[in-house]
Amino acid sequence: MKKKKIWLALFLLSLVSILAMSGCGKTASDDIGKTRVANNLEITLADIQLKISNNDKKQMIQLDFAVKNTGKEEAGAGAGDFVIQTKDGKKHAMYGLNAKNFGDEIAAGKTLKGPGFYEIPTDQKEVTVIYEPYSQETTENVTWTVTIPTK
Template sequence: MKKLLIVGVTIGTLLGTAACSNTEDKAEPKSEQVSEKTTKTEINQVKTINNIEMKITGDKIVKDDTLKTDQELLEVSFDIKNKSKSDYGVGSGDFYVKDKDGKKYLMYGNEDNFGAVIKTKEELKGKGYYAIPKGAKDLVVVYDKAVDHSKSEKTIEWNVGTPK
């Protein structure tokens, strides 16, 4: 009788353990699916190139009646600090936006686009404007200095996700 009881408890424990482990396996893919849908952004992440610290502090869709009906205007806020030993020129035209398919969207002509020469140890804050398709998702802002096409400098990118 004792042996039968021990065998029964052992079988019950094994079945319970197997049932719990199957439940955990089923739960994991759901959490992976959620993380795939939620894209992490790099807003407020500082990236440096040639001792120039660049940060995107925000992005949003703004109203603009001059665009085509299938476009929206993306406003990107920048904060750029010159930590180098010489002046550095930078502006909205040095950046572009690309979507998940790699299509590029260049600076949109807006009088509020930023651009200036930043003196050593100084900072420039400004906004850049880019015409993107309505409903564009998974966007990336790329720094690719417009004046220097030698490609001796690498580009840097920020994943800004889907603007609101």
């Protein structure tokens, strides 16, 4: 009987530990790490981080991208090719005052990695990232749904 109680206590302790650890750290988003394809580009939304904003009514998010050119010719991509759509349907363009926004030409078969910075209202918990390149139209629905990390 004593052994049974010890095993039950160990099982419950293990279960509580696993649940506690799974709740720690960054908020998991369904589409983080997912790759979408458009305009001969394999675009992966690699990570999302919350950054400090100078505006009390806004929050700054950093999205990390990896863009592979699968075409036969050079192609361009950058943070300005993505917008953030909030639940109210408004679209928010790249925050242009951050010099770390990525963008460049990508040779055929090569990959470009870098961050994009976007300022959105503070009350947002989940947003949609949309690939909308300036230079060309894409008819493909290329979006990611991400959860905003908590502070």
